[in-house]
Amino acid sequence: MSQALVRIAAGWLLGLMLAVAAAVVAVNVVNNTMASPHQPVREYLDALQSGEGGKALGLLRATVPSSDASMLDGTALQTAASRITNVKLGKPEPREGKRVAVPMEYTIDGSQLSTEFLLEKTGTEWLFFNTWAFVPAPLPKVDVSVVNAVEATMNGVPVNMPDGRNTFAVFYPGEYEASVNGAYFAAAPSRATVTGRDVPVAPLTLLTQATQKLKDDVGAKVREFLDSCAAEATEAQRLQPDCPFYHVSRNNITAGSIKWDITEYPEINIEPFDGRWVIAPLDGKAKVTGQQQDSFSGAYFPLNEEVAFSFTTRLDVTSDAVNLTPQLTY
Structure with missing residues (x-):
């Protein structure tokens, strides 16, 4: 009788150990997938591709600088993100504190580019699953000027150019193209590629000419x-x-x-x-x-x-x- 109890106890113990091991594996899998630093980045990129500026801004936890917001939603945003292809997210790299940097490699118009997203651990859910969020920062800006015009087109959207100048807040990564396409005056397209929140962006100058x-x-x-x-x-x-x-x-x-x-x-x-x-x-x-x-x-x-x-x-x-x-x- 005692030997039977020992076998039963051993069976229960083995089962418990297997369950604990399976739970540990499951927690690790979830923390490396759904609860990894990659997940907020994926959700953010999806929001850009869908033109959902409000969702993207919330995920990025970014502040909007004093500027024109025409590029932050809808067609303009979708166009900026549509040129991003061959996306590859790299292994998170530890940074000071509870922060990590998630590197991303991708292609825009045939050029190999990279962006680094900075995230921080904000806690856990259900005791085991990590939660991550972007480190707040202001959005980058693109300056645009145009010769002898007060209107232009940027990423397919008409925009105002008071006194021939304007500054646009933009999401990253993305490509922003400005042009003038009037019946009497036109300017060839000029493009700016924005790869990060702290990466300087060259201003766009539109040289308007008579058509x-x-x-x-x-x-x-x-x-x-x-x-x-x-x-x-x-x-x-x-x-x-x-x-x-x-x-x-x-x-x-x-x-x-x-x-x-x-x-x-x-x-x-x-x-x-x-x-x-x-x-x-x-x-x-x-x-x-x-x-x-x-x-x-x-x-x-x-x-x-x-x-x-x-x-x-x-x-x-x-x-x-x-x-x-x-x-x-x-």
Whole structure:
């Protein structure tokens, strides 16, 4: 009877030891997976990919600096995170106190990059399972400037650019692309890759230029002005009309014979200057024909002269209209 009890006790003891061992293994597995420092990082990355800025901000326990918050949610945030591929989380590395650094390697646009997340142990749950949280810190910022514009597009979202400048709070890691895509003015995309909370980010500068549509529309306005001026000069039979072009002759011109034509229209060049857009001097050629009588001999002979001209014009552009005001000197 005593031997049977010993065998039963031994069986119970073995079972208890196995249960304890299994529990220890289970606790270790959970602490290395669901309760590891990796878990908050995974949840944070998922929030970025989903464009859930509020959730990401809460997980990161970050403060938002004084700045524009347009990049912190929705499409802009999803776009920033969508370029992150080939993510690999490394082994947590001990830091001072109860903190660890979780390294992450990844790729953005073919470039191999890395980010280090700093987390701290905040306690345990159910006595055994560790809890981890990001160490609070301010979000990084990206400075953007644009030439002669008060609006731009950043990560597919329209943003305001007061006085041509703005500063945007951003999550990390991520890529932020700014551009100008207007009908009359455009700037090639400029990108900033943000890899960490303390890693300096180069400012983005958008070099706005006149689009071909603006040059075409201005060119059409200039042609319209010159053609109209030539027609009015012909109708008024004037060699010196209120136009950029004129001709001086000492001979007598036969009434009704004067005709003006534009033979070379100006090339259109539009550049930024002192906070506005200016058109370079407009150079062209006009031709005047007619019949003239020599003042001394009285002989008649053709008038056929091509004259060069140059003038400037003030340019006023709205979102959907172009206005020119020629500046003529007589």
